[in-house]
Amino acid sequence: MRFVTSAILKQISAIYWLPLALLGSLATPLAHATQGHPTPPAARTFDFVALGDMPYTLPADYGRFEKLIGAINQQRPTFSVHVGDIKSGSTLCTEEMYRKVLTEFQTFEQPLVYTPGDNEWTDCGRPKAGNYDPEERLAVVRKMFFPDHNSFGKAKLALTSQALTPAFAAYVENNRWTTGNVAFATVHLVGSNNNFVPNDAKGQNREFYERQKANLAWLDAVFAEAAAQHRLGVVLFTQADMFNPAKDARDADGFTEIVAALSRLTVAFGRPVLLVNGDSHRFILDKPLLNPASRKQVLQNFTRLQVPGEADVQAVRITVDPSQPALFSVQELVVPGN
DSSP, X not given: OOOOOHHHHHHTTOOEESSGGGTTSOOEEOOOOOTTOOOOTTOOOEEEEEEOSOSOSTTTHHHHHHHHHHHHHHHOOSEEEEOSOSSOTTSOXXXXXXXXXXXXXXXXXXXXXXXXXXXXXXXXXXXXXXOOOHHHHHHHHHHHHOSSSBOBSSSOOBOEEGGGSGGGTTOTTOEEEEETTEEEEEOOOOHHHHTOOTTOSXXXXXXXXXXXXXXXXXXXXXXXXXXXXXXXXXXXXXXXXXXXXXXXXXXXXXXXXXXXXHHHHHHHHOSOEEXXXXXXXXXXXXXXXXXXXXXXXXXXXXXXXXXXXXXXXXXXXXXXXXXXXXXEEEEEEOOTTO
16 A cells, blocks of 8 residues: 655645635646546536544634635535534434534535445444444435435435335435546445444444445446446545555454445446545545555556545545546635635
């Protein structure tokens, strides 16, 4: 696995934009192999914003979160995606807290899509979080945040949910959509080792195995549709940082099958794949998957973007430009003082 250091980030020209009006003048391209696929003449350039792990320290972070939402609204992206953790793991997992964040979500002018984080449910069994049953909290999150097949925000984006498949009716949080001939999808993968308990002797992993089955089927479906419809690329959004051995990736069983599936599907698809995650609270842009055909090389058409969060209430803007071989470029959207 390969990780981006500060020096490498400088080499790939990740740029902080303090004056928000200047955002969009420069970008960091995500290099990859396109394998000679032609660009459809009708394809268009557009932007979307990714953010996560916020508001974290409550109630202090609500004001900073609202400032960031205001900055995003000024940029008018096609849509935004929140990759989970709408509070810290030590904040009470109450419906009141959930409703407050729901209210904040509805202040986005453009569509906002959301995928849950571990702090919303798996960590709710902690004493400081209220000693809740995590699966009961997950049921509450699903009911409150996914009442229909539309995004949040004042402008709505129609979503296709995995719940439309009878075998996976519970998984209302796994959604996909298409913009500019690019496939987008959320996949419910969370920190705390994806709710997997090593050496489980009490049968606690039932939820994990059921969701694992759903997630693997969902990835297959997303890539099958993308291949059948000749999509220019695939963008996936998850909460978990699956590539940090000092964090969630240290207990590999929580992510082993998912990472293997990502590698297999990316190779078969052959076009750009961008995975956006949160969880570790630091901006990272890297290529963590190795090429199965040559383990000394990275898988060039797979790029991982990790968004900032927690103490850094900032976001990342991604431009999709079908006229460019790289397809995706990335900029940090930095609000001064946040």
